[in-house]
Amino acid sequence: MGLLSRINGSAHLLLWSEIGIGMAERAVRLPDVGEGVAEAELVEWLVKVGDHVQEEQPLAVVMTDKASIEVPTPIAGEVVWLAGEPGQNLATGSDLVRLRVDEGRDDADGSTVAGVDQAPDPGSGSTSVSTPDPASGPASDPDPGRVAGRQSAAASSSAAIGPTISAASRDAPSGPGAAGRAPGGRVAAAAAASTRPDDPAALPGLSSGSADRPLPARHGEASSAGAPGRRLRPGATPILPRPVGERPLASPSVRLRAREAGVDLRRIAGSGPAGRITHDDLDRLFEQGPQPAPAGTGLVADESVEDIPIIGLRRRIVEKMRIAHEHVVDLTYVEEVDVTELETLRARLNEQYKDSGRAHLTPLPFLMRAMAIALAAQPRLNAHFDDDAGVLRRHGGMHIGIAAQTAAGLVVPVVRHVEARDLWSCAAELARVTDAAKGGTATREELSGSTITLTSLGPLGGLMSTPIINYPEVAIVGVNRIAVRPHWDGHAFVPRRMMNLSCSFDHRIVDGWDGAVFVQRIKALIETPAMLFVS
């Protein structure tokens, strides 16, 4: 999962219906995942019907504009209903999961449902609870009774946004009176965070996502809580997904038969106990699948076609690229830059400051500084073009988006206010936001608001590229690979470290001349890097 933050807000729980004595169905509703969005895309279910979930266990991953968010359950119970299939959009406030809850047990074990708001919501008359705030963690209030006394209708709604969304965390009311309440009797959300300066979650802008992420072991524990055999209904042959990297389970005769038929057992789900692949599974495969190639060649024709739903981050990328393609009229300009001096300087700086605790310098911070200087002379390139309104929104702040590859796909974390950062600050912030993006802990704010974009594939940078404008921006700087190439200095060929810049501009706004001037200015600064430090 690429960008993943835990939702720290409040999922509303609705008393669904009473089932017999001591049992009730409750609905966990899709919480407002931030910025007042009306709906969110369901990316992945982390539970299935029949699973027993523990409180705070993540139920699903949903995605809004840019970030993936895990929605945890505020109470324990058995999953009896799921809202839809991955890829569907769900309205905020609609039912996400329905749980069968053992009320009797809950009563006996006060900690389990201490957070259930017994006071009816004035609007709906339903019962709701706030989701646990994972960030509050061990700072929980040990006295449920005391917390219960403070709890108010306002509290559960005001704590809707937790500290992983940093802007919201700052906005959240502080002080004990505003504390949301978690089911475990914990003081939750922003109030708890703000009273604990040592808690990273309390620092604005610092994501607490990684600390809050549930351990994978907990997933396994919970999803397999039913243990083998016991959850299986008679007659059903559930196909258990095998964790990546795990060896397929099959007897030697099945393995031999598969090997001879050229079948890779890693691609087959087993219907047997513990996911064992049986001869029946192979029979089924041979009935439907392609005929295996004759034995002995070692080569197998693969005629499989797999439909991969384009959902989640990939769907966002598809949408964004489509819009960019429909609107922007591209102009790409490629120029070579002699980076010999820059690389010498960079190596020296890195050597000199290697133990200083400063960030390691890649070529990118130098380029960011060069872009800042060049943009100061050509402010129209640091802008958003709102073509519907016919307005070019020129930004004073230079917020450079950095195209970064993550496991899930391309994301663009943003280094803000490059015009106000020196080289080291650029390097440090660049490392921080790209690490956050790759680690899946970047906040919404860190993933949006760029005014111009810088894209580099490092050693994979190739000779040239045609970068796609990060709509609605009007310019993007692409960095190609650095290589030693012969350079004619007027007398002889000398080896120089050369690098191409492939830059695209929205030709509707940026004339070829302007784009060329911009790139030439960057080239001049990079080739004589001392100029980067002269104001």
Added chain:
Amino acid sequence: MNEIHCQLLVIGAGPGGYTCAVRAGEQGVDTVVVESGRAGGVCMNVGCIPSKALIHAADEYERMQRRAQRTSEAGLRCAGVELDYPQTIAWKDAIVDRLDGGVTAALKQARVKLVSGRARFRDGKTVVVATETGDQVIRAENVVIATGSVPAELPALPFGGIVGSSTDFLAATELPRRLVVIGAGYIGVELGTVFAKFGVKVTLVDLAPRILARYDVELTRPVARRLAALGVTIRTGVQVEGLDGRGRVVLATPAGEEHLEADRVLVAVGRRAALADSGIEELDLARDGPFLRIDERCRTSMRGVYAIGDVTGEPMLAHRAMMQGEVVADLVAGHRRVFDPRAIPAICFSDPEIVTAGVPIEEARRTHADLLVGMAPFRANGRALTISDGSGFVRVAARADNHLVVSLQAVGTGVAELAAAFGLAIEMGARLEDIAGTIHAHPTLGEAAQEAARQALGRGEALR
């Protein structure tokens, strides 16, 4: 001498080599096998088989001693016990000869040509064999390196004089009075036990902090107790410095230097790949430490050159080499095969025996955060009490999420034969419920495996 051309050339007629050659020959592959010594390799001639013969003889002798000393609990008495050790060795040699004859006959029946002499690679597909009648050149489409391993030498105690390897000690017709065994791995413990039972004063020395350090402490505890009862002195955590001027073994201990009286010294500190003097070095095959690197099809880094058995590293076990040999024979015959065992059972024929299959328990604990472990002691097993003092146990470990058995071990008298059941269970992907739900014959040692599976499941589970 005319060159020989063949489809498959196997170098070494040990368990891996002859299995490979026979299976290839049976499938009509034109096969030649080269062996510098006797067919059967280390295992049959100077390893598993002869050592098992001596272990059996020593067991019998030790039991008879107890009867003669009127300490047999079963009430058996005898008047006097004599040991004709040269006859014991001759009996062992006769068994080896019989098996050797069997291997030679099997090769012949499979139409495999056996060339005697030391092979030397000229290139990846050509070897020169120094035979009694001159150099024989053999060219082959496929070559299998199955040259095995030789006892590792200690620089401080080179072989020669009173210092010998397991090979020397299995052949010697005289018993020493005082024997120092360097290395308390399975070879050192097995032979140390044999000689102790034959009345030799044995001292086991190892640098490791305990004997059989490859196994966990629980598995080795009954063996350590038995060695102590047999009068074997165990010196662990000490370094061997060499021999002093009077032929005593010099030990470096935390308390200072020590000198051990010894008539003979057995060095059993492991085995190394037999690659010297074969021209294999010049082939420049990729290595995996001191061994040849192979892939899942036993292919080396050179096309058409395979390697199987001890030259490819741990575990150095005959049955692993045999299965690798079958895989390669099938590959050469045009089938698709890989060597992908889930379990390679291993047995230490100590007293009592240790058998393991699957991953070692410590590794299982590291890999699986939740591990179900069940243990059934033999003191509650009827059969065990009739053949031994009931020491030892069977232990099973399974994944908690799906109850898949990942590891089976046992220590106890006669448990070596459980290796078949253990290996089959893991290879077939058995779950705890499969073992618990299989009727195990009563009264047998195997019942303990069923009981261990029940223990791992917990009583309530087992009743479902």
